[in-house]
Amino acid sequence: MKLGKRLGVAAVTLSLLGVVLAGCSSNNAAAATSDKWSTVVKTAKKEGTVKSVGMPDTWANWIGSWNDIKAKYGVSHKDTDMSSAQELQNFKNVQGKKASDIGDIGINVGPTATKKNLLMPYRSQYWNKIPTWAKDKKGYWAAGYTGTIAFITDTKNVKAADAPKSWADLTKGNYKVSVGDVATEAQAQYAVLAAAHAKGGSETNVKPGIDFFADLHKKDRLSTVDTSIDNFKKGEQQVAVVWDFNALNYRKLIGGDKDRFKISIPTDGTVTSGYAEVLNKKAAHPAAAKLARSFILSDQGQINLAKGFARPIRSDVKLPDSVKSQLLPDSDYKNVYHVKNNDKWNTTTVKLAQMWQSDVMGKK
Incomplete structure (x- = not known):
């Protein structure tokens, strides 16, 4: 279980995220479609909630982003804590309104999840800012943060x-x-x-x-x-x-x-290595899942993770000095x-x- 091993800290303030996202259909990642951000937000607000697995408030400061998403978009959050392997079993076995929307898995199991056809591919406007080693080229998974x-x-x-x-x-x-x-x-x-x-x-x-x-x-x-x-x-x-x-x-x-x-x-x-935020192919709230994944990769979402001591996957995000100072120095790596x-x-x-x-x- 992740809860005892992934403990985070408090929430921070939301920054505006109003951009156009590049998405992928759930059936064919290569046939990318363009989802207007306004459409994603409108649909996510209508869905009203996002259900995660393995992304508890107390892990890597997830609560910071969940609170920001709630404050800005009115999308509530619920989590069930579990390991990466359990998350994939959840994606496979739970369907309909009870299906989870998004999970956080070690990227080492990303290929397995993809081969088992459990994931919904999706690429945000930050896709090109994620290192090649930390993402699936078709958009099925991408790391949001790293651990050493x-x-x-x-x-x-x-x-x-x-x-x-x-x-x-x-x-x-x-x-x-x-x-x-x-x-x-x-x-x-x-x-x-x-x-x-x-x-x-x-x-x-x-x-x-x-x-x-x-x-x-x-x-x-x-x-x-x-x-x-x-x-x-x-x-x-x-x-x-x-x-x-x-x-x-x-x-x-x-x-x-x-x-x-x-x-x-x-x-x-x-x-x-990294942990990837993956979208469930059977998500009960697919738009809210896309919104959450996009926000996690935004500047503020990355800063939120750093507040929980996780190093952002995006090297171009400038961390506030107060946040950067709580991490180990770069020279240690x-x-x-x-x-x-x-x-x-x-x-x-x-x-x-x-x-x-x-x-x-x-x-x-």
């Missing part, structure tokens, strides 16, 4: 001087390391890929990452504690491997001693890997659960 695998250390349990800054440091420690559920969570799967990259691997060769965590398990250093904010609050974490925006958000929401949590981007290699082939990475993730069980947890 990071370490977060609770210095109530680990000496600050021992907080890892690299995978090499992690190997030398004597603390427990939490990763999460590799079978179902994109964050945990990318943690394996990040370790693999640091050791010379890639999306088609995650064995170096599997071997890395197998070695930790042999030394009894893998924790079974979930990487959730509740467990951080209870002091049950020592070091966790999570998205950078989760780490920053946990630290802020827990509060207290500002130096309690040490956060670092692994200097010897990590992975940056020198050794970052982007998946070169999402189809191949998707194939790998399907095998990861079995690999983790047999080659990590089974080796002791």
